[in-house]
Amino acid sequence: MKKTPYITREKAEEIAKKWPTPFYLYDEKGIRENAEAVKKAFSWNPGFREYFAVKATPNPYIMQIFNDYDFGFDCSSLAELMLADAVGADGNHIMFSSNDTPAEEYAYAAKLGAIINLDDITHIPFLEEILGGKFPETMSLRYNPGGVFRMSNGIMDNPGDSKYGFTKQQLFEGVRILKEKGVKHFGIHAFLASNTVTNEYYPMLAAQLFELVAELHRTFDVHIAFVNLSGGVGIAYSPYDTPNDIAVIGEGVKEVYDAVLRDKGMGDVAIYCEMGRFMLAPYGALITKAIHEKHIYKEYIGVDACAANLMRPAMYGSYHHITVLGKEDALRDHMYDVTGSLCENNDKFAVDRLLPKIDMGDYLFIHDTGAHGFAMGYNYNGRLRSAELLLKEDGSVQEIRRAETEMDYFATFDGTEFYGSLQEQYRELRG
Numbered sequence: 199m200k201k202t203p204y205i206t207r208e209k210a211e212e213i214a215k216k217w218p219t220p221f222y223l224y225d226e227k228g229i230r231e232n233a234e235a236v237k238k239a240f241s242w243n244p245g246f247r248e249y250f251a252v253k254a255t256p257n258p259y260i261m262q263i264f265n266d267y268d269f270g271f272d273c274s275s276l277a278e279l280m281l282a283d284a285v286g287a288d289g290n291h292i293m294f295s296s297n298d299t300p301a302e303e304y305a306y307a308a309k310l311g312a313i314i315n316l317d318d319i320t321h322i323p324f325l326e327e328i329l330g331g332k333f334p335e336t337m338s339l340r341y342n343p344g345g346v347f348r349m350s351n352g353i354m355d356n357p358g359d360s361k362y363g364f365t366k367q368q369l370f371e372g373v374r375i376l377k378e379k380g381v382k383h384f385g386i387h388a389f390l391a392s393n394t395v396t397n398e399y400y401p402m403l404a405a406q407l408f409e410l411v412a413e414l415h416r417t418f419d420v421h422i423a424f425v426n427l428s429g430g431v432g433i434a435y436s437p438y439d440t441p442n443d444i445a446v447i448g449e450g451v452k453e454v455y456d457a458v459l460r461d462k463g464m465g466d467v468a469i470y471c472e473m474g475r476f477m478l479a480p481y482g483a484l485i486t487k488a489i490h491e492k493h494i495y496k497e498y499i500g501v502d503a504c505a506a507n508l509m510r511p512a513m514y515g516s517y518h519h520i521t522v523l524g525k526e527d528a529l530r531d532h533m534y535d536v537t538g539s540l541c542e543n544n545d546k547f548a549v550d551r552l553l554p555k556i557d558m559g560d561y562l563f564i565h566d567t568g569a570h571g572f573a574m575g576y577n578y579n580g581r582l583r584s585a586e587l588l589l590k591e592d593g594s595v596q597e598i599r600r601a602e603t604e605m606d607y608f609a610t611f612d613g614t615e616f617y618g619s620l621q622e623q624y625r626e627l628r629g
């Protein structure tokens with residue numbers, strides 16, 4: 199599907215006067231339309247709730263938008279729990295799905311009344327001690343079926359190789375133990391494949407999990423409150439991919455729900471999900487300016503963002519589509535590597551990419567970076583994280599996180615003999 203930026207070159211120029219490039223820009227209209235579509239796709243299930251995976255875009259202004267749809271938040275760290283609390287989420291709207299969890303984080307999740315999703319059977323006694331022996335009435339367990347997970351288009355993932363979850367035997371043992379300890383309602387969670395660009399993934403996963411909870415219900419006569427399909431619903435990063443259709447996905451899950459659960463008297467099981475990428479990736483872009491061109495054995499365009507702002511291409515070799523603003527319809531007849539400034543040769547946003555001729559000062563719109571983009575930023579080479587901006591529905595722009603300054607980078611040297619000099623230099627540079 200053709201990729202169209204949600205701003206023009208003129209708009210980018212206007213924004214850059216106030217917030218110099220690089221910056222992230224999120225599209226509120228796109229976020230809201232998609233959130234509506236998700237809600238509608240699962241409206242057949244009265245208990246349905248999306249718990250937005252905070253790690254994808256940990257910004258309270260973005261999270262707040264999801265409050266309007268009664269979504270919750272999937273958290274996996276103390277900071278993420280704090281963000282969920284800060285935007286007003288109550289315990290029922292917080293899912294704590296972590297692994298290798300520090301005791302302090304379980305304690306805080308319990309204090310907020312979050313739904314705790316255990317990653318391992320050994321966490322039952324670990325958590326029991328933290329809670330002083332009393333479990334919440336509702337507990338969730340994360341399942342790992344092992345082996346491989348295959349879909350008909352050849353997409354495959356390898357749960358047997360992943361560190362998450364209980365084996366099936368452990369899961370049964372876990373439910374038995376927790377029931378004995380007074381837990382009344384159970385949820386089952388699984389995350390078996392990532393960035394699946396097929397409408398088949400959720401229904402296939404749901405079929406496995408519905409069979410499993412029916413068996414748990416039969417075996418232990420426990421109440422299954424929810425099945426959490428987690429994340430993994432992908433987006434079309436390439437214009438040649440076909441985007442997922444959430445309405446088709448919702449309908450596919452409904453069909454297996456009706457076939458497997460309804461006739462077993464389990465028609466009150468709520469469907470939860472924890473999508474991150476699908477909720478935000480297409481509705482965020484990294485906007486960066488071309489500042490250098492270099493002709494050696496290949497043609498390079500140097501931009502003012504780097505992998506510290508967007509790590510996915512360097513880390514996974516991910517494709518992110520690039521539009522040169524103002525040249526949307528120009529012939530893509532130049533082959534470039536688009537690079538950042540890190541002293542790392544993998545700091546490239548694109549390799550051998552056909553783009554229109556790029557002139558210095560052109561704005562590059564790097565698509566589909568709204569999830570796992572800013573969030574994965576880091577400070578290597580003393581590079582700073584950019585601002586995050588929200589393009590509101592009325593066309594105005596709101597700063598939802600300021601850009602870092604050098605003094606943020608140096609903040610952890612506060613109180614040392616070097617801090618005075620750093621501060622003084624900063625003042626001279628920036629006033």
Ligand SMILES: *Cc1c(COP(=O)(O)O)cnc(C)c1O
Nearest residue numbers: 251295428429430472473474475
């Ligand atoms: C990362 C993660 C998600 C979100 O995954 P997406 O692929 O971004 O949808 C959901 N749940 C858990 C437990 C995760 O770790």
